[in-house]
Amino acid sequence: AKDEPAAETNAEPAAGASTDAEEKEEKPASPVQQLWAAAKDHKHREIWGVDLADPETHVPSQIVFQKYLNANDGVVAKAKEQLVKTLDWRAEAKPLDLASKAFSKTKFDGLGYVTSYSASEAETDPEKREVFTWNIYGAAAKRLPETFGNLDEFIEWRVALMELALQSLGIKDATSPITADKDPYKIYQVHDYQSISFLRQAPEAKAASTKTISVFAQNYPELLKEKFFVNVPAIMGFMYAFFKLFVAAKTAKKFHPLSSGASLAKELSESKVEGLGEKLPQAYGGKGGELSTQGRGPELA
Incomplete structure (x- = not known):
């Protein structure tokens, strides 16, 4: 009708309705x-x-x-x-401080290294770069009580090694997000048991292994790509069953015991880093230099 008032443009919303702002706030x-x-x-x-x-x-x-x-x-x-x-x-x-801490050379010399491999030194794509942590337990075969005797000190050293690996992984400089299905920011772990007796394993070493698994499962989730146990005897099958008690099933599937370290390069032949196997040290089936020259570890005093 001619005399009806024009509709108000700022009228209140009907009962039960919500504004865009409210919907956004309630999301x-x-x-x-x-x-x-x-x-x-x-x-x-x-x-x-x-x-x-x-x-x-x-x-x-x-x-x-x-x-x-x-x-x-x-x-x-x-x-x-x-x-x-x-x-x-x-x-x-304070793990960042541990990464720059100097540890006992007598206890930890040759025990662990971090290496990073890619097609070129300038490579920044995490999908084309592989980071490794190497735990050379055979290096401590003759000094197990000293190396593992102080459990807190060993855990600090092991955390320092992991933090160095994370620096090489470069999450802090990442530019592409990850999803539940795609995550290139993970690390290979190699545990070398050359010269280690599993039949008479030192109690200090067992305690250090158990504590390390506990600390890492809690504080470094979803960072393991694959874990290789190399130079291990058949008894490793029992150790493998032991490790599975402390980790999730999907993590246990990443564990690979190898009786010979030299077969590691072949195991990594399908990596996205071209020629990765050849870049490994000769002791692990590659053509690269020794870990002591191509890797780095926590500072030693």
Whole structure:
């Protein structure tokens, strides 16, 4: 009708309706954002060399949070609990400081190295670069009580080696996020047991192994690509069963016992890094230099 008032453009929404702003506000936070909410309220905000920030704009943080989600099959509550425990541990253990700490040469000389292989030294794509940690337990065959006797000191050394590997992995410089199915930011581990007797394994070594597994499962989730146990006798089958008691089933599938170290290069022939096997030291089937020359480890005093 001619005398009807014009409709108001700013009329109140009908009962039960919601505005765009309200819908946006009510939208639940993503799993990654929920982990960020837990991290930003913590006194310590660093993990694996990454200063945690909003994952919406900071890819390295997204990678860290996604790894915790992947490790817990996407269950946010479990991922958050593990993340907070890691933050607590890193605040106390100070692993970044351990990476530059000088350890006893007498106890740890030749025991561990980090190597990084790619087609060229300038390669930055994580899918074309492979990082290894090498634990040469045979190097400590004649000094097991000294090397493993002080459990806390050994764990510090082992953490330092892992932190050096993480530096080579380069998560803090990442530019592409990861998903539950695609994650190139992982590390090969090689444990060499040449000259080690499994029938008379020192109790100090057993305690160090158990503690290392516990610390790493809690604080370094989803960082293992494959783990090779090389130069091991048939008894390793029993050790393998022992390790499986402490790790998730999907992690246990990554464990590979090899009776000969020289067969390692062949095992890695399908890597995305062309010619990776040849780059390994000769003792492991490659054509590269010794670990002592091509690798690096924690500083020794």
